[in-house]
Amino acid sequence: MDDDALAAATRRRQARERIMSHGWLILGVLIFAFPVWITLVGSTHDASTIGRGDVPLLPGPHAIENYTAAWTSGGEGRYRASPASLMLWNSALMALCIAAGKITISLLSAYAVVFFQFRGRMLAFWTIFLTLMLPVEVRIIPTYQVIVSLDLFNSMAGLTIPLIASATATLLFRQFFLTIPDEYVEAAKMDGAGPVRFFRDILLPLSVTNIAALFVILFIYGWNQYLWPLLVVNDRGLETIVVGLAKMIGNGDAQNEWNVIMAMAVLALLPPVAVVVLMQRWFIKGLTETEK
Protein backbone atom coordinates (compact mmCIF):
# COMPACT_ATOMS: atom_id res chain seq x y z
CA MET A 1 0.00 0.00 0.00
CA ASP A 2 1.50 3.38 -0.86
CA ASP A 3 1.58 6.43 1.40
CA ASP A 4 -1.35 8.18 -0.27
CA ALA A 5 -3.59 5.23 0.38
CA LEU A 6 -2.39 5.09 3.99
CA ALA A 7 -3.09 8.81 4.45
CA ALA A 8 -6.56 8.39 2.95
CA ALA A 9 -7.26 5.47 5.26
CA THR A 10 -6.14 7.56 8.24
CA ARG A 11 -8.44 10.40 7.18
CA ARG A 12 -11.36 8.03 6.85
CA ARG A 13 -10.67 6.51 10.25
CA GLN A 14 -10.46 9.97 11.87
CA ALA A 15 -13.71 11.04 10.23
CA ARG A 16 -15.39 7.87 11.45
CA GLU A 17 -14.15 8.50 14.98
CA ARG A 18 -15.42 12.07 14.87
CA ILE A 19 -18.86 10.98 13.74
CA MET A 20 -18.99 8.24 16.35
CA SER A 21 -18.03 10.49 19.25
CA HIS A 22 -20.40 13.24 18.18
CA GLY A 23 -23.15 10.71 17.67
CA TRP A 24 -22.80 9.43 21.22
CA LEU A 25 -22.68 12.94 22.64
CA ILE A 26 -25.80 14.02 20.78
CA LEU A 27 -27.61 10.91 21.94
CA GLY A 28 -26.60 11.67 25.50
CA VAL A 29 -27.80 15.24 25.27
CA LEU A 30 -31.15 14.08 23.86
CA ILE A 31 -31.66 11.59 26.65
CA PHE A 32 -30.93 14.19 29.31
CA ALA A 33 -32.72 17.10 27.69
CA PHE A 34 -35.89 15.40 26.46
CA PRO A 35 -37.78 15.21 29.79
CA VAL A 36 -36.93 18.84 30.47
CA TRP A 37 -38.24 19.77 27.03
CA ILE A 38 -41.46 17.84 27.61
CA THR A 39 -41.93 19.71 30.90
CA LEU A 40 -41.25 23.07 29.29
CA VAL A 41 -43.66 22.37 26.45
CA GLY A 42 -46.28 20.92 28.79
CA SER A 43 -46.29 24.09 30.83
CA THR A 44 -47.46 26.07 27.80
CA HIS A 45 -50.62 24.07 26.96
CA ASP A 46 -53.99 23.99 28.67
CA ALA A 47 -55.09 21.21 30.98
CA SER A 48 -57.33 19.49 28.46
CA THR A 49 -54.62 19.05 25.82
CA ILE A 50 -52.48 17.05 28.21
CA GLY A 51 -55.51 15.49 29.81
CA ARG A 52 -56.40 13.84 26.49
CA GLY A 53 -53.18 11.90 26.71
CA ASP A 54 -51.38 13.73 23.96
CA VAL A 55 -47.76 14.54 24.51
CA PRO A 56 -47.22 17.77 22.61
CA LEU A 57 -43.69 18.36 21.35
CA LEU A 58 -44.14 21.99 20.36
CA PRO A 59 -44.97 24.95 22.66
CA GLY A 60 -48.61 26.01 22.98
CA PRO A 61 -50.27 29.38 23.66
CA HIS A 62 -51.10 29.11 27.40
CA ALA A 63 -47.72 29.80 29.00
CA ILE A 64 -48.62 33.04 30.75
CA GLU A 65 -51.82 31.85 32.39
CA ASN A 66 -50.22 28.58 33.55
CA TYR A 67 -47.26 30.33 35.15
CA THR A 68 -49.48 32.98 36.71
CA ALA A 69 -51.66 30.26 38.20
CA ALA A 70 -48.66 28.39 39.55
CA TRP A 71 -47.06 31.53 40.97
CA THR A 72 -50.14 32.97 42.68
CA SER A 73 -52.42 30.11 43.64
CA GLY A 74 -50.89 26.77 42.79
CA GLY A 75 -53.85 25.85 40.58
CA GLU A 76 -57.53 25.08 41.11
CA GLY A 77 -57.31 21.33 41.38
CA ARG A 78 -58.69 18.79 43.80
CA TYR A 79 -55.75 19.34 46.06
CA ARG A 80 -55.49 22.98 47.00
CA ALA A 81 -51.80 23.63 46.48
CA SER A 82 -49.84 26.51 47.89
CA PRO A 83 -48.66 29.28 45.57
CA ALA A 84 -45.22 28.79 44.07
CA SER A 85 -44.07 32.17 45.37
CA LEU A 86 -44.43 31.03 48.96
CA MET A 87 -43.00 27.56 48.41
CA LEU A 88 -40.02 28.88 46.46
CA TRP A 89 -39.27 31.25 49.28
CA ASN A 90 -39.48 28.41 51.83
CA SER A 91 -37.27 26.17 49.73
CA ALA A 92 -34.70 28.90 49.13
CA LEU A 93 -34.58 29.76 52.82
CA MET A 94 -34.23 26.11 53.79
CA ALA A 95 -31.54 25.42 51.20
CA LEU A 96 -29.61 28.53 52.19
CA CYS A 97 -29.79 27.67 55.88
CA ILE A 98 -28.67 24.12 55.23
CA ALA A 99 -25.79 25.16 52.98
CA ALA A 100 -24.60 27.96 55.26
CA GLY A 101 -25.03 25.85 58.39
CA LYS A 102 -23.23 22.86 56.97
CA ILE A 103 -20.34 24.97 55.73
CA THR A 104 -19.97 26.74 59.06
CA ILE A 105 -20.07 23.57 61.11
CA SER A 106 -17.77 21.62 58.82
CA LEU A 107 -15.22 24.42 58.54
CA LEU A 108 -14.98 24.64 62.29
CA SER A 109 -14.87 20.90 62.93
CA ALA A 110 -12.32 20.31 60.16
CA TYR A 111 -10.24 23.16 61.58
CA ALA A 112 -10.25 21.52 64.98
CA VAL A 113 -9.47 18.07 63.65
CA VAL A 114 -6.62 19.15 61.38
CA PHE A 115 -4.85 21.93 63.24
CA PHE A 116 -5.16 21.04 66.90
CA GLN A 117 -3.78 18.22 68.96
CA PHE A 118 -6.21 17.13 71.63
CA ARG A 119 -7.26 13.97 73.32
CA GLY A 120 -9.89 12.09 71.33
CA ARG A 121 -9.14 13.98 68.14
CA MET A 122 -9.18 10.91 65.93
CA LEU A 123 -12.17 9.52 67.80
CA ALA A 124 -14.03 12.73 67.04
CA PHE A 125 -13.00 12.55 63.42
CA TRP A 126 -14.09 8.95 62.98
CA THR A 127 -17.35 9.60 64.75
CA ILE A 128 -18.08 12.37 62.27
CA PHE A 129 -16.90 10.13 59.48
CA LEU A 130 -19.22 7.30 60.55
CA THR A 131 -22.28 9.49 60.17
CA LEU A 132 -21.59 9.36 56.44
CA MET A 133 -23.04 5.88 56.58
CA LEU A 134 -26.24 7.16 58.17
CA PRO A 135 -28.15 9.36 55.76
CA VAL A 136 -31.25 11.23 56.92
CA GLU A 137 -33.56 8.39 55.86
CA VAL A 138 -31.87 5.88 58.17
CA ARG A 139 -32.01 8.03 61.29
CA ILE A 140 -35.31 9.63 60.42
CA ILE A 141 -37.45 8.18 63.21
CA PRO A 142 -35.17 9.06 66.14
CA THR A 143 -34.50 12.44 64.55
CA TYR A 144 -38.23 13.02 64.27
CA GLN A 145 -38.66 12.09 67.93
CA VAL A 146 -35.91 14.52 68.95
CA ILE A 147 -37.34 17.36 66.91
CA VAL A 148 -40.81 16.83 68.33
CA SER A 149 -39.45 16.69 71.89
CA LEU A 150 -37.55 19.91 71.30
CA ASP A 151 -40.79 21.47 70.13
CA LEU A 152 -39.29 22.25 66.75
CA PHE A 153 -42.07 20.56 64.78
CA ASN A 154 -43.44 22.86 62.06
CA SER A 155 -40.59 25.31 62.23
CA MET A 156 -37.76 26.38 59.96
CA ALA A 157 -35.31 25.28 62.66
CA GLY A 158 -36.79 21.80 62.72
CA LEU A 159 -36.65 21.72 58.97
CA THR A 160 -32.98 22.61 58.67
CA ILE A 161 -31.04 21.64 61.80
CA PRO A 162 -31.17 17.84 61.37
CA LEU A 163 -30.00 18.26 57.79
CA ILE A 164 -27.08 20.46 58.77
CA ALA A 165 -25.20 17.75 60.64
CA SER A 166 -23.02 16.40 57.88
CA ALA A 167 -19.80 14.51 57.50
CA THR A 168 -19.29 15.05 53.78
CA ALA A 169 -18.36 18.69 54.02
CA THR A 170 -16.21 18.12 57.10
CA LEU A 171 -14.34 15.47 55.19
CA LEU A 172 -13.80 17.69 52.17
CA PHE A 173 -12.55 20.59 54.26
CA ARG A 174 -10.30 18.26 56.20
CA GLN A 175 -8.72 17.06 52.98
CA PHE A 176 -8.25 20.62 51.85
CA PHE A 177 -6.77 21.75 55.16
CA LEU A 178 -4.32 18.86 55.07
CA THR A 179 -2.87 20.28 51.86
CA ILE A 180 -2.12 23.63 53.50
CA PRO A 181 1.62 23.69 54.19
CA ASP A 182 2.66 23.66 57.84
CA GLU A 183 4.83 26.65 57.06
CA TYR A 184 1.76 28.91 56.84
CA VAL A 185 0.79 27.82 60.32
CA GLU A 186 4.30 28.43 61.56
CA ALA A 187 4.59 31.78 59.79
CA ALA A 188 1.31 32.79 61.43
CA LYS A 189 2.64 31.72 64.81
CA MET A 190 5.70 33.86 64.18
CA ASP A 191 3.42 36.74 63.26
CA GLY A 192 1.62 36.23 66.53
CA ALA A 193 -1.68 35.17 65.05
CA GLY A 194 -3.74 33.13 67.50
CA PRO A 195 -6.11 30.35 66.41
CA VAL A 196 -9.02 32.68 65.70
CA ARG A 197 -6.95 35.14 63.69
CA PHE A 198 -5.30 32.34 61.74
CA PHE A 199 -8.72 30.95 60.91
CA ARG A 200 -10.13 34.31 59.90
CA ASP A 201 -7.15 35.93 58.18
CA ILE A 202 -5.50 32.98 56.50
CA LEU A 203 -7.52 29.80 56.43
CA LEU A 204 -10.84 31.33 55.43
CA PRO A 205 -9.49 33.37 52.49
CA LEU A 206 -7.62 30.30 51.28
CA SER A 207 -10.79 28.22 51.43
CA VAL A 208 -13.01 30.61 49.47
CA THR A 209 -13.09 28.58 46.28
CA ASN A 210 -13.76 25.37 48.19
CA ILE A 211 -16.53 27.05 50.13
CA ALA A 212 -18.10 28.23 46.87
CA ALA A 213 -17.96 24.78 45.34
CA LEU A 214 -19.48 23.21 48.42
CA PHE A 215 -22.14 25.87 48.56
CA VAL A 216 -23.37 24.85 45.13
CA ILE A 217 -23.47 21.17 46.03
CA LEU A 218 -25.11 21.75 49.41
CA PHE A 219 -27.65 24.27 48.14
CA ILE A 220 -28.89 21.72 45.64
CA TYR A 221 -28.80 18.99 48.27
CA GLY A 222 -30.96 21.15 50.52
CA TRP A 223 -33.27 22.21 47.72
CA ASN A 224 -33.98 18.62 46.73
CA GLN A 225 -34.85 17.41 50.24
CA TYR A 226 -38.20 15.65 50.17
CA LEU A 227 -38.74 13.09 52.89
CA TRP A 228 -37.72 15.18 55.88
CA PRO A 229 -39.73 18.32 54.97
CA LEU A 230 -42.69 16.08 54.21
CA LEU A 231 -42.55 14.62 57.73
CA VAL A 232 -41.65 17.54 59.89
CA VAL A 233 -43.81 20.25 58.40
CA ASN A 234 -47.56 20.16 57.91
CA ASP A 235 -48.08 23.86 58.14
CA ARG A 236 -48.96 25.15 54.65
CA GLY A 237 -46.93 28.28 55.28
CA LEU A 238 -43.70 26.28 55.54
CA GLU A 239 -44.26 23.90 52.65
CA THR A 240 -41.28 23.55 50.30
CA ILE A 241 -41.65 23.41 46.57
CA VAL A 242 -40.42 19.84 46.15
CA VAL A 243 -43.00 18.59 48.63
CA GLY A 244 -45.70 20.88 47.26
CA LEU A 245 -45.03 19.71 43.74
CA ALA A 246 -45.38 16.08 44.69
CA LYS A 247 -48.60 16.76 46.57
CA MET A 248 -50.12 18.38 43.49
CA ILE A 249 -50.03 15.07 41.69
CA GLY A 250 -53.10 13.17 42.78
CA ASN A 251 -53.60 9.45 42.98
CA GLY A 252 -56.11 9.16 40.18
CA ASP A 253 -59.37 10.24 41.81
CA ALA A 254 -59.43 13.41 39.84
CA GLN A 255 -57.88 15.06 36.85
CA ASN A 256 -54.38 16.38 37.49
CA GLU A 257 -53.70 19.89 36.29
CA TRP A 258 -50.62 18.83 34.43
CA ASN A 259 -50.12 22.21 32.83
CA VAL A 260 -49.83 23.96 36.19
CA ILE A 261 -47.79 21.12 37.66
CA MET A 262 -45.31 21.42 34.85
CA ALA A 263 -45.13 25.19 35.21
CA MET A 264 -44.50 24.65 38.91
CA ALA A 265 -41.78 22.11 38.08
CA VAL A 266 -40.08 24.58 35.79
CA LEU A 267 -40.20 27.22 38.52
CA ALA A 268 -38.75 24.71 40.98
CA LEU A 269 -35.88 24.10 38.59
CA LEU A 270 -34.88 27.71 38.20
CA PRO A 271 -33.18 28.54 41.53
CA PRO A 272 -30.77 25.56 41.51
CA VAL A 273 -29.99 26.27 37.87
CA ALA A 274 -29.35 29.90 38.71
CA VAL A 275 -27.03 28.94 41.57
CA VAL A 276 -25.07 26.60 39.32
CA VAL A 277 -24.83 29.09 36.48
CA LEU A 278 -23.83 31.99 38.69
CA MET A 279 -21.28 30.05 40.66
CA GLN A 280 -20.02 27.83 37.88
CA ARG A 281 -16.69 29.61 37.56
CA TRP A 282 -16.03 29.33 41.29
CA PHE A 283 -17.35 25.83 41.39
CA ILE A 284 -14.91 24.53 38.80
CA LYS A 285 -12.07 26.49 40.36
CA GLY A 286 -12.88 25.05 43.74
CA LEU A 287 -12.87 21.50 42.49
CA THR A 288 -9.77 21.76 40.36
CA GLU A 289 -7.32 24.23 41.83
CA THR A 290 -6.25 25.56 45.15
CA GLU A 291 -4.82 28.95 45.83
CA LYS A 292 -1.26 28.14 46.72
Added chain:
Amino acid sequence: MATLDVSAVSKSFGTNKILHGVDLTVADGEMIVIVGASGCGKSTLLRIVAGLETATTGTIRIAGRDVTGLEPADRDIAMVFQNYALYPHMTVAQNMAYGLKIRGLPKPEIATRVAEAATLLGIQALLDRRPRQLSGGQRQRVAMGRAIVREPKLFLFDEPLSNLDAKLRVQMRAEIRRLQRRLGVTSLFVTHDQTEAMTLGDRLVVMHAGHAAQVATPMEVWARPADTYVAGFIGSPAMNFLEGSLTEGGRAVALKAGPLLRFADGPRPGAEGLPLIIGIRPEHVEATEAGLALPLDLVEPLGSETVLHGRLPDGEALTVKLAGPAPVGGAIQVSLPAAALHVFDAASGKRLDPVA
Protein backbone atom coordinates in the same frame (compact mmCIF):
# COMPACT_ATOMS: atom_id res chain seq x y z
CA MET B 1 20.71 43.50 69.04
CA ALA B 2 21.04 40.48 71.16
CA THR B 3 22.93 37.42 72.13
CA LEU B 4 21.61 33.90 71.97
CA ASP B 5 22.43 31.18 74.47
CA VAL B 6 21.44 27.62 73.82
CA SER B 7 22.35 25.40 76.71
CA ALA B 8 22.08 21.62 76.95
CA VAL B 9 19.15 21.49 74.55
CA SER B 10 18.00 17.99 73.77
CA LYS B 11 14.95 16.75 71.93
CA SER B 12 13.33 13.36 71.74
CA PHE B 13 10.36 12.21 69.74
CA GLY B 14 9.22 9.25 71.80
CA THR B 15 12.28 7.05 72.20
CA ASN B 16 13.94 8.61 69.17
CA LYS B 17 16.53 11.09 70.32
CA ILE B 18 17.09 13.84 67.76
CA LEU B 19 19.30 16.22 69.72
CA HIS B 20 21.76 15.06 72.35
CA GLY B 21 22.38 18.19 74.39
CA VAL B 22 23.56 21.02 72.18
CA ASP B 23 25.31 24.07 73.62
CA LEU B 24 25.82 27.21 71.61
CA THR B 25 26.60 30.80 72.44
CA VAL B 26 26.06 33.40 69.76
CA ALA B 27 27.51 36.86 70.17
CA ASP B 28 25.62 40.03 69.37
CA GLY B 29 25.41 40.59 65.62
CA GLU B 30 27.04 37.28 64.79
CA MET B 31 25.89 35.08 61.91
CA ILE B 32 26.02 31.42 62.82
CA VAL B 33 25.44 28.77 60.19
CA ILE B 34 24.19 25.39 61.29
CA VAL B 35 25.24 22.88 58.68
CA GLY B 36 24.83 19.15 58.41
CA ALA B 37 23.36 16.35 56.35
CA SER B 38 19.61 15.83 56.41
CA GLY B 39 18.37 14.25 59.60
CA CYS B 40 21.22 15.56 61.75
CA GLY B 41 18.88 17.68 63.85
CA LYS B 42 19.82 21.09 62.48
CA SER B 43 16.28 22.10 61.59
CA THR B 44 14.98 20.79 64.89
CA LEU B 45 17.51 22.96 66.72
CA LEU B 46 16.41 26.01 64.75
CA ARG B 47 12.74 25.26 65.39
CA ILE B 48 13.42 24.91 69.09
CA VAL B 49 15.08 28.33 69.09
CA ALA B 50 12.08 29.65 67.16
CA GLY B 51 9.65 28.13 69.63
CA LEU B 52 7.93 25.99 67.02
CA GLU B 53 9.13 22.90 68.88
CA THR B 54 9.66 22.54 72.58
CA ALA B 55 12.97 21.21 73.84
CA THR B 56 12.83 18.07 75.95
CA THR B 57 15.51 19.55 78.19
CA GLY B 58 17.67 22.65 78.18
CA THR B 59 17.08 26.37 77.97
CA ILE B 60 17.10 29.07 75.32
CA ARG B 61 18.03 32.62 76.21
CA ILE B 62 17.71 35.56 73.86
CA ALA B 63 19.43 38.73 75.04
CA GLY B 64 19.70 37.20 78.47
CA ARG B 65 15.95 36.59 78.75
CA ASP B 66 14.86 33.00 79.26
CA VAL B 67 12.41 32.36 76.41
CA THR B 68 12.20 28.56 76.75
CA GLY B 69 8.55 28.63 77.72
CA LEU B 70 7.44 31.47 75.45
CA GLU B 71 5.39 31.40 72.27
CA PRO B 72 7.24 32.18 69.00
CA ALA B 73 5.52 35.55 68.74
CA ASP B 74 6.72 36.58 72.20
CA ARG B 75 10.38 35.77 71.53
CA ASP B 76 11.04 38.83 69.42
CA ILE B 77 12.44 36.84 66.50
CA ALA B 78 11.76 36.54 62.80
CA MET B 79 12.07 33.53 60.59
CA VAL B 80 12.58 33.03 56.86
CA PHE B 81 11.14 29.72 55.74
CA GLN B 82 12.38 27.34 53.08
CA ASN B 83 9.23 27.77 50.99
CA TYR B 84 8.96 31.39 52.14
CA ALA B 85 5.44 30.73 53.49
CA LEU B 86 4.09 33.97 52.06
CA TYR B 87 0.33 34.12 52.50
CA PRO B 88 -0.93 33.62 48.94
CA HIS B 89 -4.06 35.76 49.29
CA MET B 90 -2.27 38.82 50.59
CA THR B 91 -0.25 41.33 48.64
CA VAL B 92 3.45 41.74 49.31
CA ALA B 93 2.76 44.78 51.47
CA GLN B 94 0.06 42.95 53.44
CA ASN B 95 2.35 39.98 53.92
CA MET B 96 5.05 42.19 55.36
CA ALA B 97 2.61 44.17 57.49
CA TYR B 98 0.62 41.25 58.92
CA GLY B 99 2.79 40.63 61.97
CA LEU B 100 2.91 44.31 62.79
CA LYS B 101 -0.84 44.61 62.38
CA ILE B 102 -1.37 41.82 64.89
CA ARG B 103 0.97 43.52 67.32
CA GLY B 104 -1.31 46.53 67.05
CA LEU B 105 1.17 49.01 65.66
CA PRO B 106 -0.39 52.22 64.34
CA LYS B 107 -1.01 52.19 60.61
CA PRO B 108 1.36 55.04 59.67
CA GLU B 109 4.22 53.32 61.45
CA ILE B 110 3.49 50.02 59.69
CA ALA B 111 3.49 51.82 56.36
CA THR B 112 6.82 53.51 57.13
CA ARG B 113 8.46 50.28 58.19
CA VAL B 114 7.19 48.36 55.17
CA ALA B 115 8.36 51.14 52.85
CA GLU B 116 11.79 51.21 54.48
CA ALA B 117 12.25 47.46 54.24
CA ALA B 118 11.02 47.47 50.65
CA THR B 119 13.55 50.14 49.72
CA LEU B 120 16.30 48.24 51.44
CA LEU B 121 15.47 45.10 49.46
CA GLY B 122 14.61 46.84 46.19
CA ILE B 123 11.04 45.53 46.08
CA GLN B 124 9.12 48.83 46.17
CA ALA B 125 7.63 48.08 42.76
CA LEU B 126 6.24 44.74 43.93
CA LEU B 127 4.30 45.86 46.98
CA ASP B 128 0.87 45.47 45.38
CA ARG B 129 1.53 42.10 43.81
CA ARG B 130 0.51 38.69 45.06
CA PRO B 131 3.20 36.11 45.87
CA ARG B 132 2.20 33.96 42.91
CA GLN B 133 3.08 36.81 40.54
CA LEU B 134 6.64 36.88 41.83
CA SER B 135 9.73 34.96 40.78
CA GLY B 136 11.62 32.80 43.24
CA GLY B 137 14.20 35.47 43.98
CA GLN B 138 11.53 38.10 44.51
CA ARG B 139 9.63 35.85 46.90
CA GLN B 140 12.83 35.31 48.76
CA ARG B 141 13.25 39.06 49.10
CA VAL B 142 9.69 39.48 50.33
CA ALA B 143 10.24 36.76 52.90
CA MET B 144 13.32 38.66 54.08
CA GLY B 145 11.30 41.85 54.12
CA ARG B 146 8.68 40.26 56.32
CA ALA B 147 11.42 39.36 58.75
CA ILE B 148 13.09 42.78 58.64
CA VAL B 149 10.00 44.92 59.29
CA ARG B 150 9.60 43.24 62.61
CA GLU B 151 12.97 44.60 63.76
CA PRO B 152 13.62 41.40 65.69
CA LYS B 153 16.42 40.54 68.07
CA LEU B 154 17.18 37.40 66.12
CA PHE B 155 16.85 36.24 62.51
CA LEU B 156 16.29 32.58 61.82
CA PHE B 157 16.83 31.21 58.32
CA ASP B 158 15.61 27.71 57.53
CA GLU B 159 17.37 26.71 54.30
CA PRO B 160 16.00 29.81 52.57
CA LEU B 161 18.07 29.39 49.42
CA SER B 162 17.43 25.76 48.60
CA ASN B 163 14.46 26.49 46.33
CA LEU B 164 16.39 28.85 44.07
CA ASP B 165 18.36 27.97 40.99
CA ALA B 166 22.13 27.87 41.27
CA LYS B 167 22.88 31.33 39.92
CA LEU B 168 20.24 33.09 41.96
CA ARG B 169 21.36 31.22 45.02
CA VAL B 170 24.85 32.66 44.79
CA GLN B 171 23.43 36.12 44.30
CA MET B 172 20.95 35.90 47.19
CA ARG B 173 23.65 34.40 49.40
CA ALA B 174 25.77 37.50 48.98
CA GLU B 175 22.74 39.69 49.47
CA ILE B 176 21.72 38.03 52.71
CA ARG B 177 25.24 38.38 54.03
CA ARG B 178 25.45 42.06 53.13
CA LEU B 179 22.05 42.74 54.63
CA GLN B 180 22.83 40.90 57.83
CA ARG B 181 26.09 42.83 58.26
CA ARG B 182 24.33 46.10 57.61
CA LEU B 183 21.47 45.47 60.02
CA GLY B 184 23.77 43.83 62.52
CA VAL B 185 21.09 41.40 63.65
CA THR B 186 22.17 38.20 65.33
CA SER B 187 21.32 35.35 62.95
CA LEU B 188 21.02 31.60 62.80
CA PHE B 189 21.13 30.12 59.33
CA VAL B 190 20.42 26.44 58.66
CA THR B 191 21.68 24.83 55.49
CA HIS B 192 22.88 21.52 54.14
CA ASP B 193 25.08 23.26 51.58
CA GLN B 194 28.69 23.54 52.67
CA THR B 195 29.46 26.39 50.27
CA GLU B 196 26.65 28.43 51.76
CA ALA B 197 27.90 27.57 55.21
CA MET B 198 31.50 28.55 54.46
CA THR B 199 30.62 31.82 52.77
CA LEU B 200 27.84 33.03 55.07
CA GLY B 201 28.89 32.19 58.56
CA ASP B 202 31.01 34.04 61.03
CA ARG B 203 31.10 30.66 62.69
CA LEU B 204 29.78 27.26 61.72
CA VAL B 205 28.05 24.63 63.77
CA VAL B 206 28.62 21.31 62.05
CA MET B 207 25.88 18.98 63.24
CA HIS B 208 26.16 15.24 63.12
CA ALA B 209 23.64 12.77 64.53
CA GLY B 210 22.21 15.22 67.04
CA HIS B 211 25.57 16.50 68.28
CA ALA B 212 27.38 19.68 67.46
CA ALA B 213 30.47 18.00 66.03
CA GLN B 214 32.39 21.26 65.77
CA VAL B 215 31.69 24.93 66.42
CA ALA B 216 34.33 27.15 64.85
CA THR B 217 35.06 29.69 62.14
CA PRO B 218 34.75 28.40 58.56
CA MET B 219 38.50 28.45 58.02
CA GLU B 220 39.20 26.62 61.22
CA VAL B 221 36.62 23.97 60.39
CA TRP B 222 38.33 23.54 57.04
CA ALA B 223 41.90 23.63 58.34
CA ARG B 224 41.44 21.73 61.61
CA PRO B 225 38.32 19.56 61.41
CA ALA B 226 37.47 18.11 64.81
CA ASP B 227 36.68 14.62 63.57
CA THR B 228 36.46 12.51 60.44
CA TYR B 229 32.80 13.42 59.92
CA VAL B 230 33.50 17.15 59.79
CA ALA B 231 36.62 16.53 57.73
CA GLY B 232 34.65 14.57 55.14
CA PHE B 233 31.66 16.93 55.15
CA ILE B 234 33.43 20.23 54.59
CA GLY B 235 35.47 20.59 51.41
CA SER B 236 34.80 19.52 47.87
CA PRO B 237 35.77 17.04 46.60
CA ALA B 238 35.68 15.37 50.01
CA MET B 239 38.83 14.67 51.97
CA ASN B 240 40.64 11.38 51.33
CA PHE B 241 40.90 8.99 54.24
CA LEU B 242 43.70 6.43 54.40
CA GLU B 243 44.26 3.77 57.04
CA GLY B 244 47.50 3.60 58.94
CA SER B 245 49.05 3.04 62.33
CA LEU B 246 51.16 5.12 64.68
CA THR B 247 54.84 4.30 64.68
CA GLU B 248 58.31 5.62 65.57
CA GLY B 249 57.15 6.67 69.01
CA GLY B 250 54.32 8.79 67.67
CA ARG B 251 56.40 10.71 65.17
CA ALA B 252 55.19 8.97 62.03
CA VAL B 253 52.41 6.95 60.52
CA ALA B 254 52.81 3.74 58.59
CA LEU B 255 50.17 3.83 55.86
CA LYS B 256 48.44 0.62 54.86
CA ALA B 257 49.16 1.71 51.32
CA GLY B 258 52.90 1.46 51.95
CA PRO B 259 54.77 4.64 52.67
CA LEU B 260 55.85 5.85 56.08
CA LEU B 261 54.99 9.51 56.61
CA ARG B 262 56.65 11.63 59.33
CA PHE B 263 54.43 14.24 60.92
CA ALA B 264 55.55 17.76 60.19
CA ASP B 265 54.12 19.29 63.36
CA GLY B 266 55.31 16.97 66.09
CA PRO B 267 54.57 13.58 67.63
CA ARG B 268 51.07 12.33 68.40
CA PRO B 269 50.18 10.75 71.74
CA GLY B 270 49.30 7.08 71.75
CA ALA B 271 50.75 3.61 71.84
CA GLU B 272 52.89 2.21 69.07
CA GLY B 273 50.65 0.62 66.45
CA LEU B 274 47.56 2.70 67.37
CA PRO B 275 45.23 2.53 64.36
CA LEU B 276 44.91 5.92 62.71
CA ILE B 277 42.98 7.50 59.93
CA ILE B 278 45.00 9.94 57.88
CA GLY B 279 43.07 12.60 56.05
CA ILE B 280 44.38 14.58 53.15
CA ARG B 281 42.44 16.97 50.95
CA PRO B 282 42.48 16.22 47.21
CA GLU B 283 43.94 19.64 46.46
CA HIS B 284 46.91 18.93 48.76
CA VAL B 285 47.97 15.72 47.07
CA GLU B 286 50.90 16.44 44.77
CA ALA B 287 51.79 14.81 41.50
CA THR B 288 55.47 13.88 41.46
CA GLU B 289 57.98 12.05 39.31
CA ALA B 290 58.56 9.24 41.76
CA GLY B 291 55.98 8.49 44.41
CA LEU B 292 52.99 6.31 45.05
CA ALA B 293 51.60 4.83 41.87
CA LEU B 294 47.95 5.81 41.35
CA PRO B 295 46.17 4.06 38.47
CA LEU B 296 43.28 6.32 37.47
CA ASP B 297 39.77 5.11 36.85
CA LEU B 298 38.02 8.45 36.35
CA VAL B 299 39.18 11.85 35.18
CA GLU B 300 36.92 14.89 35.62
CA PRO B 301 38.21 17.98 33.85
CA LEU B 302 36.71 21.17 35.32
CA GLY B 303 38.56 23.64 33.14
CA SER B 304 40.84 25.43 35.53
CA GLU B 305 41.50 22.22 37.38
CA THR B 306 41.11 18.47 37.06
CA VAL B 307 39.78 15.96 39.55
CA LEU B 308 41.35 12.51 39.29
CA HIS B 309 39.94 9.39 40.92
CA GLY B 310 42.18 6.39 41.37
CA ARG B 311 43.01 3.48 43.63
CA LEU B 312 46.19 3.00 45.60
CA PRO B 313 47.95 -0.39 45.39
CA ASP B 314 46.16 -1.60 48.55
CA GLY B 315 42.76 -0.79 47.07
CA GLU B 316 42.04 2.44 48.94
CA ALA B 317 40.42 5.15 46.85
CA LEU B 318 42.26 8.43 46.43
CA THR B 319 40.98 11.62 44.83
CA VAL B 320 43.42 14.19 43.56
CA LYS B 321 42.72 17.73 42.44
CA LEU B 322 45.36 19.16 40.17
CA ALA B 323 45.58 22.59 38.66
CA GLY B 324 45.48 22.74 34.89
CA PRO B 325 44.37 20.23 32.29
CA ALA B 326 44.18 16.48 32.73
CA PRO B 327 47.45 14.54 32.57
CA VAL B 328 47.90 12.14 29.69
CA GLY B 329 48.00 8.44 30.48
CA GLY B 330 46.20 6.03 32.78
CA ALA B 331 48.27 6.49 35.91
CA ILE B 332 50.13 9.14 37.84
CA GLN B 333 52.61 9.18 40.71
CA VAL B 334 51.57 11.07 43.81
CA SER B 335 53.10 12.14 47.07
CA LEU B 336 51.33 13.12 50.27
CA PRO B 337 52.94 16.23 51.81
CA ALA B 338 53.44 15.84 55.54
CA ALA B 339 52.28 19.37 56.31
CA ALA B 340 48.83 18.71 54.83
CA LEU B 341 48.04 15.60 56.83
CA HIS B 342 45.11 15.44 59.25
CA VAL B 343 45.51 12.77 61.88
CA PHE B 344 42.46 11.08 63.42
CA ASP B 345 42.11 8.29 65.94
CA ALA B 346 40.59 5.39 64.00
CA ALA B 347 38.52 4.17 66.96
CA SER B 348 36.84 7.44 67.96
CA GLY B 349 37.25 9.41 64.72
CA LYS B 350 38.50 12.37 66.78
CA ARG B 351 41.33 14.60 65.65
CA LEU B 352 44.71 13.80 67.19
CA ASP B 353 46.73 16.94 67.76
CA PRO B 354 50.47 16.85 68.43
CA VAL B 355 51.53 16.78 72.06
CA ALA B 356 52.60 20.25 73.05
